[in-house]
Amino acid sequence: xxxxxDNAATTAIDPEVLKEMVNVLGSxxxxxxxxxxxxxxxxxxxxxxxxxxxxxLNASPSEIFFTSGGTEADNMAIRSTIDAYNIKYIISSxxxxxxxxxxxxxMVKAGKVKASFVKIKKDGHIxxxxxxxxLKEHPKSLVSLMHANNEIGNMLPIDExxxxxxxxxxxxxxxxxxxxxxxxxxxxxxKVHFIAGAAHKFHGPKGVGFIxxxxxxxxxxxxxxxxxxxxxxxxxxxxxxxxxxxxxxxxAHKEMKEHAAHIQGIKDYMIQKLESTIPGIEFNGDTxxxxxxxxxxxMFPPTEDAEMLLMKLDINGxxxxxxxxxxxxxxxxxxxxxxxxxNVDSRPVIxxxxxxxNTKEEVDFCIDKLKAFFKQPVSA
Numbered sequence: 001x002x003x004x005x006d007n008a009a010t011t012a013i014d015p016e017v018l019k020e021m022v023n024v025l026g027s028x029x030x031x032x033x034x035x036x037x038x039x040x041x042x043x044x045x046x047x048x049x050x051x052x053x054x055x056x057l058n059a060s061p062s063e064i065f066f067t068s069g070g071t072e073a074d075n076m077a078i079r080s081t082i083d084a085y086n087i088k089y090i091i092s093s094x095x096x097x098x099x100x101x102x103x104x105x106x107m108v109k110a111g112k113v114k115a116s117f118v119k120i121k122k123d124g125h126i127x128x129x130x131x132x133x134x135l136k137e138h139p140k141s142l143v144s145l146m147h148a149n150n151e152i153g154n155m156l157p158i159d160e161x162x163x164x165x166x167x168x169x170x171x172x173x174x175x176x177x178x179x180x181x182x183x184x185x186x187x188x189x190x191k192v193h194f195i196a197g198a199a200h201k202f203h204g205p206k207g208v209g210f211i212x213x214x215x216x217x218x219x220x221x222x223x224x225x226x227x228x229x230x231x232x233x234x235x236x237x238x239x240x241x242x243x244x245x246x247x248x249x250x251x252a253h254k255e256m257k258e259h260a261a262h263i264q265g266i267k268d269y270m271i272q273k274l275e276s277t278i279p280g281i282e283f284n285g286d287t288x289x290x291x292x293x294x295x296x297x298x299m300f301p302p303t304e305d306a307e308m309l310l311m312k313l314d315i316n317g318x319x320x321x322x323x324x325x326x327x328x329x330x331x332x333x334x335x336x337x338x339x340x341x342x343n344v345d346s347r348p349v350i351x352x353x354x355x356x357x358n359t360k361e362e363v364d365f366c367i368d369k370l371k372a373f374f375k376q377p378v379s380a
Contacts, residue, residue: 001317001361001362001365002317002318002319003317003318003319003358003362003365003366004319004355004357004358005318005319005320005352005353005354005358005362005366006319006320006321006351006353007294007353007354007355007358008150008151008178008201008294008295008321008351008353009321009353010200010201010206011200011201011202011203011204011355012203012355012357013200013203013204013205013244013248014203014204014247014248014251016247016251017203017204017205017244017247017248017251018244020243020244020247021205021240021241021243021244021247022240024045024239024240024243024244025240028041028042028045028239028240029042030042031236032046032228032236032237032239033226033227033228033236042237042239045239045242045243046066046237046239046242046243047061048246049066049242049243049245049246050064050066050242052246052249052250053210053245053246053249056249056250056253057185057186057187057195057212058185058186058187058188058189059187059188059212060215062215062230063187063212063213063214063215064210064211064212065210065211065213065229065230065232065233066208066209066210066229066233066237066238066242066245067196067208067209067210067211067233068207068208068209068238069198069199069200069206069207069208069209070097070099070175070177070196070197070198070201070209071099072209072211072222072223073194073196073197073198073209073210073211074097074099074100074103074144074173074175074196075099075103075222076211076219076221076222076233077144077173077193077194077196077211077213078090078100078103078104078107078142078144078173079103079107079222080219080220080221080222081142081171081173081193081194081217081219082107082112082113082142083112083219083220084217084218084219084220085142085171085219087112087113087140087141087142087171088113088114088141089113089114089115089116089138089141089142090104090107090113090114090115090116090141090142090143090144091115091116091117091118091131091134091135091138091141091142091143091144091170092104092115092116092117092118092143092144092145093117093118093120093126093145093146093339094117094120094335094336094339095120095124095126095146095149095151095152095154095335095336095339096144096145096146096175097146097150097175097177098335099175100144100146100175101335104144113142116134116138118130118131118134118145120339120340122340122341123154123285123286123289124149124152124154124284124285124286124340125154125286125290126145126156128157128160128161128164131143131161131164132164132168135164135165135167135168135170136168139168139169139170140168140169140170141168141170141171142170142171142173143161143165143170143171143172143173144173144174144175145161145172145173145174145175146174146175146176146177146178147174147175147176147178147179147183147195148176148178148179148182148183148292148295149178149285149292149295149336150177150178150295151284151295151297151334151336151337151351152284152285152286152287152291152295152297152336152337152340153285153286153287153291153292153293153294153295153296153297154285154286154290154291154292155179155286155290155291155292156174157290158174158190158192159189159190161174162190162191162192163191165191166191171193171194171217172191172192172193172194173192173193173194173195174192174194174195174196175195175196176195176196176197177196177197177198177201177209178201178292178294178295179292180195180197180201180202180249181197181201181202181248181249181252181253181256182202182252182256182260182292182293182294183256184253184256187212187214192212192214193213193214193216193217194211194212194213194214195211195212196209196210196211196212197209197210197211197212197245199241199244199245199248199249202248202249202252203248203251203252203355203356204241204244204245204247204248204249205240205241205244205245207238207241208238208241208242208244208245209245210245213232221233221234223235255356259356260293262356263293263294263354263355263356263358264293265360266354266358266359266360266363267293267294267295267296267354269360269363270296270352270363270366270367271283271287271288271296273363273364273367274298274367274370277367277370277371278300278301278370278371278374279301280300280301280302281298281299281300281301282298282299283296283297283298283299284297284298284299284337284340284342284349285297285340293354294353294354294355295351295352295353295354296351296352296353296354297337297349297350297351297352298349298350298351298352299337299342299344299347299348299349300347300348300349300350300370300374301347301374302345302346302347303346303347303348303373303374304346305373306346306347306348307348309348309350309373310322310348310350312369312373313350313366313369313370313373316369318365318366318369320350320351320352320353321350321351321353322334322348322349322350322351333349334349337349352366
């Protein structure tokens with residue numbers, strides 16, 4: 001059996017999405033910037049997709065811009081806002097994705113801003129009192145906090161944060177890459193200035209995403225070179241990817257409640273099986289509380305072969321990760337787990353993340369291999 005439990009890194013493309021994408025790749029090849037019929041046809045597909053994305057988010061089509069993914073969207077929100085509004089202070093958290101943290105680092109190194117990071121509670125949630133303290137000290141700053149943590153799954157009280165930002169006249173950027181299409185987002189009710197999405201997190205293709213920019217803001221492009229995306233993002237549009245993103249979002253919203261219940265059931269079942277079969281298990285984050293239903297972060301008992309667990313699971317056909325896919329080639333530990341103050345010496349930390357395609361039978365298979373590892377080396 002082959003088991004894919006790394007859906008926070010990327011998801012399998014849905015067959016319906018793939019069919020739509022292939023159709024566009026094969027027959028709608030015009031450049032959207034061309035004025036002839038081929039170009040107009042491609043342009044119409046993009047605008048239809050933009051309108052659909054805006055509808056699902058309860059936003060205006062003029063507030064949606066297509067990007068190469070979540071990383072570009074996060075960079076655009078942070079870098080362009082700092083430049084356009086002469087922002088001098090940014091407030092974030094040590095748990096953010098590196099697309100945010102590294103962007104902040106570069107802005108600080110360039111002398112454009114100073115940064116503070118909100119305190120984190122033991123359960124992985126941000127300290128809201130500390131956030132308000134920072135906002136009182138630095139009103140009219142830029143706040144960048146993610147909606148759902150990609151490693152431990154903790155959910156941000158996004159509406160509360162939005163209210164605090166409004167109170168202190170701060171601009172609020174929220175990385176929603178892990179939560180878009182898993183939770184309903186109503187941008188008329190949730191007063192954020194930016195959100196980011198990536199199609200491959202909800203069964204669409206890689207290399208395409210979007211940024212929502214609140215219509216009251218006027219920012220500069222991150223990428224120059226053409227008049228595409230209403231002069232906000234130079235470069236010929238990924239027409240097939242954009243259409244596929246829209247289709248993936250359509251399917252996700254159509255089946256959201258059904259899939260949420262199924263995936264939560266898979267997560268709960270794995271928690272139960274782990275607790276009953278491997279003594280000394282701990283879960284990182286607010287696992288049984290306000291947590292993303294697709295992510296389960298597990299700290300296993302101490303073992304001399306801690307660094308081998310991930311590899312041995314892979315050898316046995318089980319794909320999972322030790323944290324963010326963006327740092328999978330690094331030997332450094334997870335910055336998220338480090339920020340929680342966890343002592344992980346000799347303790348393997350594994351992130352299991354689930355999708356609509358996973359089953360309880362796959363969980364059973366994984367548990368059997370884990371039990372074997374903690375009794376004796378797992379055989380290939």
